[in-house]
Amino acid sequence: MVLADLGSRLTDAISNLSKTNVVDQEFVESILKEVCNALLASDVNVQLVVGLRKNIRAKINLAEIPQHSRKRAVHKAIFDELVALVDCKSEPFQPKKGKSNVIMMVGLQGSGKTTTCTKLAVWYQRRGFKTGLVCADTFRAGAFDQLKQNASKAQIPYYGSYTETDPVVVAKEGVQRLKKAGFDIIIVDTSGRHQQERELFTEMQQISAAVKPHQTIMILDASIGQAAESQSTAFKESSDFGAIIITKMDGHAKGGGAISAVAATNTPIAFIGTGEHNYDLEKFAPKSFIQKLLG
Ligand code: GDP
Secondary structure (H helix, E strand, O other): OOHHHHHHHHHHHHHHHHHOOOOOHHHHHHHHHHHHHHHHHOOOOHHHHHHHHHHHHHHOOHHHOOHHHHHHHHHHHHHHHHHHHHOOOOOOOOOOOOOOEEEEEEOOOOOOHHHHHHHHHHHHHOOOOOEEEEEEOOOOOOHHHHHHHHHHHHOOOEEOOOOOOOHHHHHHHHHHHHHHOOOOEEEEEEOOOOOOHHHHHHHHHHHHHHHOOOEEEEEEEHHHOOHHHHHHHHHHHHHOOOEEEEEOOOOOOOOHHHHHHHHHHOOOEEEEEOOOOOOOEEEOOHHHHHHHHOO
16 A cells, blocks of 8 residues: 555545544544555554554543544644654654754665665755765765765765775775765765675674764665564664654555654654655655645
8 A cells, every 4th residue: 555545544534533523432443444554455463553553442432522623633633643653753863053963874785875865965055054965885886976966966075985895894984984074064975785684783893993084874676565664663772763754655654653663662763765866855854744645
């Protein structure tokens, strides 16, 4: 089920509210069932859905709500719980101008990491930060060329190496040079694949120790569904990221898995990627996200 389908199924479920004259327990249960089915079909974790149903039930004590206020109370309880699902209440990192803020990006190959590095650089550059990129992916042939091409197009300075094969050395050197040159934001792109997954996680720890990022961001592809949870938990253990960027929200994405990843790692979504172009990055706000989802 695509995310737009989740939105339309939730909207359908909630629109039943306006069609009914009597809101009783049976009606509340039928709406709850539809809301939960829509979330499950979009790959939101079962336990989260069970929790959401429990919380909504607890908020709607019909005996205490007069009939004329029930529609609004049910709508509010559902809306608030959907927001709570994507809101972990902690603020993502706020970089400061006049100081070198190092941001390390982690995530599996294909998640959209390299693309998002440039998008994020453009986002900060447009807000007056002097921004540069470092390519510390020495595993994938062509990774540096891709970053170089994207960065050049966006006129973002970058650092990388065709000869140095140790990503830790490249990351350290790149960050040091950009710090010396007075960059406010230094974004470090890392590898997304290795011979063994364990090696990838070890590499992330080594790069992190070398560049001491102020913020580590995990890039998560909205279309990976249920796998989002285990993937993000594994990265959390090795990289302890402080924010998530969910990419490909414009596509045919089962966004529910990504929503579950937020809860599993208790980490805020900082941005969402909404296309392949450099400006296709939106700051994430839980309330407006759910408002948009519900149309
Ligand atoms: P990496 O291997 O994680 O560095 O992934 P890339 O940055 O190379 O991206 C993989 C593919 O996903 C590329 O074709 C990107 O253009 C595409 N991509 C990345 N972010 C988005 C997004 O938000 N929306 C869409 N539609 N495509 C994206």
